[in-house]
Amino acid sequence: MESTPINSSFKTEPYQINMGPQHPATHGVLNLLLTIDGEIIKKVEPDLGYIHRSIEKMCERDSYQQIVHLTDRMDYLSSNINNEAVCLAVENALQLEIPERVKVIRTIIGELTRISSHCLWWGVMGMDVGALTTYFYGFRDREMLNDIFEETCGARLTMNYNVPGGLMLDIHPNFVKRVKKFVTHFKTKIPEYDRLLTENVIFQKRTKGVGILSKEDAISFGVSGPVARASGVSCDVRKYHPYSALDKVTFKECLKTEGDTFARYQVRIMELWESLSIVEQLIDDIPEGEHRVTTNAVIKLPKGEFYQKVETARGELGVYIISTGTKNPYRLKFRSPGFSNLSALNHMAVGGKIGDLVATMATLDLVIPDIDR
């Protein structure tokens, strides 16, 4: 590299800085080791492990009912969908017939969880690029959902509503009424989101053409969820491997082809509408029946290997269980969406500026415990 002859103190030599672990845009504890040349990013090296809790190791000693309580501590913004993944894996392995009522309620709560997660993401996305108002608006709407969750199962964030065999409790008598109230309310709020942020010129300038990920690269990096769909990869687990009541509803897979930060933003906004539509299709006729089938107090899975994938708010969550026929798994691996999505960050950020990295990272929607496990 050529050095500037005028003043040696202005030599442009690449140097390294730490971003995080407590940087407000790293949403938890993620340390990024940046190699920068001036303001241009040359390399991003994520340093993980600050909150690694060895969940996979703990699963090897726990019973299947206990494992469910660990999963919502991973991606705590999609806790209900994470629980569902383990429950479905266990139920499929045992070939348990799950009541229709359970399937429908699981799907409704799952989509509400997705909306709640996207609301928080939207608020934080705005905040990361310097618009603080979005944070309060996102939380305002999410609060209504948290209240519904609290009334349903007693928890607002780390819900343990799903259990192998069904649901912990039946829905609260107010559930249907409150969900409908939320749907009506939220339909007037998404256009507000659009007016506030989507159509904002400064926001568009900060996000369009930034952090581009091509379709081929997205597949190669194993990226999933809204991040992959913004690059034109059709990968919605709800479409290709439908679970619970998702085969009974019609919804559109939200796809964009630009692969930039703005496209990832748009995909999530589009998903808010689709999730609302799924909830609307199911909420009026939740089938009558049991909310749980009885399982053995100690669940033993047959010998073999089981894989279950679900679509969380961040993408494809896989649960890979190797069972030797005992009451706990021999090996349990969580294929978490955030881990694969993060692996593409270096590729997306190189050549951009630090401010662009913050915007790109915001649209990856990282939840650190989901990466660290």
Add this chain to the structure above:
Amino acid sequence: MMTNEALQHLIGGWFPNPEADSVSDVKQHAETDEVLDENREPSKPINPSLLEFTEEGSQFLNITVQPEQFYALMAKLKTNEETHFDYLFCLSGVDWGEELGVVYHLESTVHRHTIVVKVKTEDRENPNFDSVYNIWATAEFHEREVFDFFGIKFNNHPNLKRLFLTENWEGFPLRKDYVDEINMVIK
């Protein structure tokens, strides 16, 4: 989308087992000479492919491959137009007790079929396999995770070091023989 049977037929043909041919030649020869040795034990049928296929105990077609053929198989699984496994969606290290190994879950975004590839070694001291990071970019992070927890090394990996644990951590926590002296995970 190809059926498991069609996949097995196609992929099995890529790696023919030379031993299987020579044995069947010998057998044919023996039959024509009509030499019947009753004391001889019935020979185990030799797999015509170097790969082992099974669907038992899994919802997918499983392939077990020897470390020598591993990289060639993986490259072909991705580039062959009929298989086109371009999406490596799960990469997990496993300690089977005697053997250490890695399990790869592959899906095709074009044909939508799924396959599981397993590679194993009995060498617990110095286990190593070829890295597939230049076939699927996601493997770079996943292989580091497997190295971190199982101590399995990957040849040609560009940055093989601990991912979650600190550099000076001793042992590999997800191995079954790992001694957890500070009782971080209490049984």
